[in-house]
Amino acid sequence: MHFTGRTWRPPYEANSYIIQLTSGCTYGKCSFCNLYKEEPFCLTPLSTFEEDLAEIKKYQPNARRIFLTGANPFALSYEKLKPYILTVRDYLIKCQTIAMFASIRDIKNKEVWQLKKLRAMGVNGLSIGTESGDDETLFLAKKGYTSQDILEQCRKLDEAGIEYYFVYMAGLAGAGGGTRNAVNSAKVFSQLNPYFIHVDSLTLFQGTELYTLANEGKFIPAGEKERLEEMQIFIKNLQIRTHFFANTISNFYPVTAYLPKEREKVVGELQHVMDTFSEEEMLEYRKGLKTLG
Numbered sequence: 195m196h197f198t199g200r201t202w203r204p205p206y207e208a209n210s211y212i213i214q215l216t217s218g219c220t221y222g223k224c225s226f227c228n229l230y231k232e233e234p235f236c237l238t239p240l241s242t243f244e245e246d247l248a249e250i251k252k253y254q255p256n257a258r259r260i261f262l263t264g265a266n267p268f269a270l271s272y273e274k275l276k277p278y279i280l281t282v283r284d285y286l287i288k289c290q291t292i293a294m295f296a297s298i299r300d301i302k303n304k305e306v307w308q309l310k311k312l313r314a315m316g317v318n319g320l321s322i323g324t325e326s327g328d329d330e331t332l333f334l335a336k337k338g339y340t341s342q343d344i345l346e347q348c349r350k351l352d353e354a355g356i357e358y359y360f361v362y363m364a365g366l367a368g369a370g371g372g373t374r375n376a377v378n379s380a381k382v383f384s385q386l387n388p389y390f391i392h393v394d395s396l397t398l399f400q401g402t403e404l405y406t407l408a409n410e411g412k413f414i415p416a417g418e419k420e421r422l423e424e425m426q427i428f429i430k431n432l433q434i435r436t437h438f439f440a441n442t443i444s445n446f447y448p449v450t451a452y453l454p455k456e457r458e459k460v461v462g463e464l465q466h467v468m469d470t471f472s473e474e475e476m477l478e479y480r481k482g483l484k485t486l487g
C-alpha cells in the first residue's frame with residue numbers, strides 16, 4: 195500500500211479498508227490545527243491507486259466499505275473524483291460505500307446532480323469537521339465558512355442522499371464562549387441530518403495559531419469543567435435524532451449516547467464527572483496529550 199505522510203482516519207472507520215487518495219490539506223488555515231503543516235496537498239496517481247486496490251482485493255476481496263484517506267479528498271472536483279470512485283468498483287465488486295473526510299468548502303464546488311451521481315457510484319459517509327455552528331467561533335477557528343454555508347451545503351447532501359457525520363469541538367470558543375457556541379451550534383445542526391455527531395475537546399498544540407494567541411494572552415482557553423458544561427448544553431439543545439460520541443482521547447471522560455433517548459443519562463454522566471474530578475486533575479490529563487492520534 196502507498197501511504198505517505200500522515201495517515202489519519204476517524205475511530206469509527208476502524209472496520210473500513212483504508213486507501214490513500216490524497217495527502218495533505220487543500221486549506222491548512224484552521225487556527226487550531228497543525229496536522230498537515232509540512233505536507234503539501236497531493237493526489238495519488240490513478241495507477242498507484244489501482245495498485246493499492248489490487249492489493250486490497252488480494253487480501254480482502256469482499257471488502258464492503260472503503261475509507262479514502264487525506265484531509266479532504268472531497269475537495270477534488272466531480273470530474274477528478276469520478277474515475278477514482280468508479281475504479282474502486284472495478285476491483286472490489288462487493289464494496290457498498292466509499293467514505294472520506296470532507297469540508298463544507300469542498301461541497302460548494304459540486305452541484306446536487308453531481309452529488310447524486312457520486313452517491314449512486316457508492317460515495318457515502320462524509321466526515322465533516324464542522325467544529326461549530328456558531329459564526330463567532332467559526333471565524334475564530336478560521337474555518338472559512340459560516341453557519342449559513344453549513345446549512346446550504348449539507349442540505350445539498352441531504353437532497354443527494356449522502357450520509358454525513360459532524361464533528362463538534364468543545365472549548366473552541368474560548369473561556370466564556372461555550373454556552374453561546376453550544377446553543378448556536380445545536381440550533382444549526384438540528385436543522386440538518388447528521389447520522390452522528392462526534393465531539394472532540396480543543397487541545398492547543400504548538401505550531402497552531404491558537405497556541406500562539408494563548409501564549410500572548412489573546413486567547414483564553416476554556417476551563418475543563420466549562421467544556422463539560424458546554425457539552426451538556428449542546429446535548430440539551432440538540433433537537434434531532436442522532437448518535438452522539440465524545441469518546442476519543444481529547445475527551446477527559448468518554449461518553450456515547452443515542453439522542454434524544456439517552457439525553458438525561460448522558461447529561462447526568464457529565465455532571466457526575468464534574469462533581470467527582472477537580473479542574474486540576476482534568477487539566478493534568480490534557481497537558482499529557484502529545485497528539486490526538
Ligand code: SF4
Binds near residue numbers: 227266297323
Ligand atoms: S482542520 Fe482540517 S481543513 Fe482545517 S487545516 Fe486542519 S486538516 Fe485542513
